Amino acid sequence: MGWIVLAVLVLLVMIVIGMYNSLVRLRAACDSAWADIDVQLKRRYDLIPNLVETVKAYAAHEKGALEAVINARAKAMSAQGPEAKGAAETQLTQSLKSLFALAEAYPQLRAVEAFNQLQGSLNQIEDAVQNARRYYNAVVRDYNAKTQEIPTNLIAGWFNFVGRQFFEVTDTVQREPPKVQF
Template structure:
């Protein structure tokens, strides 16, 4: 009888350990997604000021400006990593077209606020890439834990399901906007 209780206690500790490891990884995934969200919000907050600067110097490029606004709005409304990846890729493309305007309008390159926005956006893009790499690494660890034996026996019944990676759909989107300081 004593051996039975010892074995039962050992199994209980193992199950508790597996469950806790799943919870820890889920919390890390949620935290990593929150970090991405913070960086994306920094970029979204920068865009209206950038748009005003461009509009003052190249306001007749209405189609490009509207494409950036539309892409920003879609990105802000995206839910989940897959939808956010597609929306952020579209935003990166629209911003790339916006920065291409600086080649057509040399006066725009001379505006200090525009170059400051370019520099800030470049820093934010770097932070987004770092946050995305960390998030995807944590999701990989979590998904592995959810799928491997014996933790997979606990994962399903306790609501632990695979998470989506945050990736961009097409190769052009992976590059992000080109920022050039002339």
């Protein structure tokens, strides 16, 4: 009888360890996915000053639009957490749309190869950011579901595994990356 009780206890401990480890793996995946978003956003932030300088050379009197991009970039870089990053990224995307709309008004700017290369790079980065966001949100979905499912929710509560926020853009109009058409 004693061996049966011991075997059941060992089995229960193994199950708890398995649930704990699955939560740890999902939490690590969330952290890794968030880091991927940060990498893509850093690439985007690094590209924007070059884009602004290129436009500035051709549209120097459009100072307001250029300053809006610079300010939005600074806010986005300093934002912390998915909710704040989402809001800051929304503002940055809007200011970039304004910058590209401004560029449409200057045919000589559209003919500059450097501008076209920067624009192409930004489009590639926007696609990478979108993919990183999708992956992050998928991992957060799995993690949050695991922390709420029975019996894993008991282990999550005991070891303080808390749900994560999705990386969302709150304004439906701004959910898409900037589209530039010349």
